Amino acid sequence: EVQLQESGPGLVKPSQSLSLTCSVTGYSITSNYWGWIRKFPGNKMEWMGYISYSGSTSYNPSLKSRISITRDTSKNQFFLQLNSVTTEDTATYYCARWIAYWGQGVMVTVSS
Amino acid sequence: EIVLTQSPTTMAASPGEKVTITCRASSSVSYMHWFQQKSGTSPKPWIYDTSKLASGVPDRFSGSGSGTSYSLTISSMEAEDAATYYCLQRSSYPPTFGGGTKLELK
Secondary structure, three states: EEEEEEEOOOOEEOOOOOOEEEEEOOOOOOOEEEEEEEEEEOEEEEEEEEEOOOOEEEEEEOOOOEEEEEEEOOOEEEEEEEEEOOOOHEEEEEEEEOOOOEEEOEEEOOOO | OOOOOOOOOEEEEEEOOOOOEEEEEEEOOOEEEEEEEEOOOEEEEEEEEEEEEEOOOOOEEEEEEEOOOOEEOOOOOHHHHOOOEEEEEEOOOOEEEEEOOEEEEO
């Protein structure tokens, strides 16, 4: 069974970088597409981007200058880095094997 | 990007009542996908490719639509169906979600 688990700091200061890890078990990240999605307070959901089985990436244009998704195939993990965060980046962040399997999500608050 | 507008945003239904949730796209899309989310849990894929039920989804659920108008229907509301439902399009880049419909039990 595919399982995904997000991890990372729950609090980030404005202007700093947000870094999250998604650990995958039961399926190799060298197959399929692996994405990050976030849900803002108030329920709006946003697709942030994904990394493919080959390592190529695709990002939401709204984030393109701030986002990076990378991976470590030896650990079967992929990562999200979002730079120059503001309070507007406060959200619950989910990783997913796009679109079928999702992690439980991690809440990240941006605050000084 | 394609904007998805769901209606209603909130609704309450009695057990046994028929429920319809609509998702309208700002431009035509090929398929619509639906997720169910309950409080404190992650979104669950519910309906794929407009009308295909995900594994384990009761057959009282159905999906339909084309072009810019899609819907999710529950033929007979049950208590366990109370949740927030989101539509998703990935026909056009970037993928976009609807704003969600919160369905409550009356």
